[in-house]
Amino acid sequence: MNPSASGWINKFGSLVEKEQDLYTDFDSHYCDLRNTGFVYGINMEIPEFIVPEYKLSEDEKAKINLLHALYGIYRLETNESEFEPFLEKTFEFYKVLKVGHFSFLSKMLTGSTTPARLEKLIEARVSLGDSLINKTFSSVITNSLLFIDVLLFKCYLGDPRDxxxxxxxxxxxxxxxxxxxxxxxxxxxxxxxxxxxFASSLTFIESDAQDFDGSYRQQLLEKRSEIENRYFLDIACLAVWEDKSLEYQESEFIFGLGKDLGLKEDIITSSLDKIKLFFLKNSKTVPFLKDTNLAIQFYDNMSKMVNKLILRNSKRLQKELAESKELVFLISKSTIKDLTPEEKKKVQKQLIDIFKSIPSLAIFLLPGGAVLLPIFIKLIPKLLPSSFDENRIEK
Known part of the structure; x- marks a missing residue:
């Protein structure tokens, strides 16, 4: 399954239909989402029943986890498992929430079907920055408060008012x-x-308009669902534990918060243990803990984006490359030895001709786009062996 190509939602639906015993109760579903990192807003894994054909980026994992979380809540709240009614209800929910407005042109480009429009909406919901510059220079581009969508969807299924x-x-x-x-x-x-x-992930309020005077504690005393209270506690545990230590003052805050939320002491202790294990397993790869310099950050993020572009346009590229045997030969040669200056110029000229025929690769034609060619050449051998469509649904 390729979450960066059209059709991935229908592909997800075809896979999840085979997992009839996946959603048994709220507690197990929540624990699964926490184990993937989705609850924390740090997507390290995806559901086990999905086996990707290539390494997924953070935002691709977030797309899958968001849809998985929403579908699980829908199953548990409605006792219904049909996928199409779920998609309709999800799209209706986001419309009522006034998230993801589409222009007429956008609708024309993305299609009129609910899955196609929902794919575009989820992509916009997951990504903090929709511009090339934002995605390139930001080491973290994924909305970290997506689990709030899941909590709201649960509320919406029960009572859509307010x-x-x-x-x-x-x-x-x-x-x-x-x-x-x-x-x-x-x-x-x-x-x-x-x-x-977290401040960048806010959608409905402005962080700089908050007083942070402590009055929020009173509202925590109001009766809320256990899944909401566990989420608030887990977010607090994430905040205090990211330095891999828990001091007395921090512990006092966590247990005081858990008490306000009406949670038992064993749940509070378990929440702390889970975040410890999560950081022990993932601390070297958690995006916001990395402190890389700007040049490395630029290259890494640009490499991910080019990789997605290549995968998204794999069939078109294969067709174009098949018609240019000399280019394929030179690219293959570049993987084992350096090309001569004349060969490099020939590769660059022929690649640019190919990019002109594929609109979504227009990034390579911009000033400075030649800088991306080494990245493209590095990634393109993965494309050469065979044609594929990760979102094809097997009949």
Whole structure:
């Protein structure tokens, strides 16, 4: 399955239909989502029943996890498993939430079917920055508060009234809990990046309009669902544990918060244990903990984006390459030895001709686009062996 190509939602539906015993209760579903990192807003894994054919980027994992989370809540709330009604209800939910407005041109380009429009909506919902510059220079481009969508969807399935007001309240509580959790410790660069990431992920409120005066604690005493309270606690644990230590003041804050939320002590302890294990397993790869210089960050993110472009246009590229045997020979040669200056010029000229025929690869034609050619040449051998369509549904 390729979450960067059209048709991935229908492909997901064909796979999840075979997993009838996947969603048994809210607790197991929540624990699965937490294990993948989706609850924390740090997508490290995807559901086990999906086996990708290549390494997925952070935003691709987030797309899969968001759809998986929403479908699981739908199954548990409605006791219905049909995929098409779920898609209709999900799209209706986002329309009521007033997220993901589409222009007439956008509808024309993405298709009129619900899956096609929902694919575009989820892509916009997952990504913090929709511009090339944002995606290139930002080491983290994924919305970290996507689990709030899942909590809101659960509320919407029960009672769709005042859903935007509930959205504002959930974001308000989440950002205040994060702020006060971070305030209970000595801050460092990772703390600052985490705070910035969460603030950037807000949709319904403005972070700079918040007072952070502690009045949010009173609202936590109101009766809320257990899954909401566990989410708030897990976010607080994430904030205090990202430096891999828990001081007395931080522990006092976590257990005090858990008490306000009406959670038992064993659940609070379990929440701390889970975040410890998560960081022990993933701390070297958690995006906001990386402190790379700008040049390396630029290359890494550009490489990911070019990789997605290649995969998205794989069939077109294969067709064009098949008609240029000399280019294929030179690219193959470049993987085992250096090309001469004349051969490099020939490769560049022929590749640019190919890019002109594929609109979504127009990035290579921009000033400075030649810098991307080495990345393209490095990635393109993966394309040569065979034609594929990751979102083809087997009949």
């Amino acid at each position: 859903i935007r007001e509930q959205a504002k309240l959930m974001e308000y509580l989440t950002i205040n809990i994060t702020y006060h959790a971070l305030s209970s410790k000595e801050t460092n660069k990772s703390d600052e990046r985490l705070a910035l990431l």
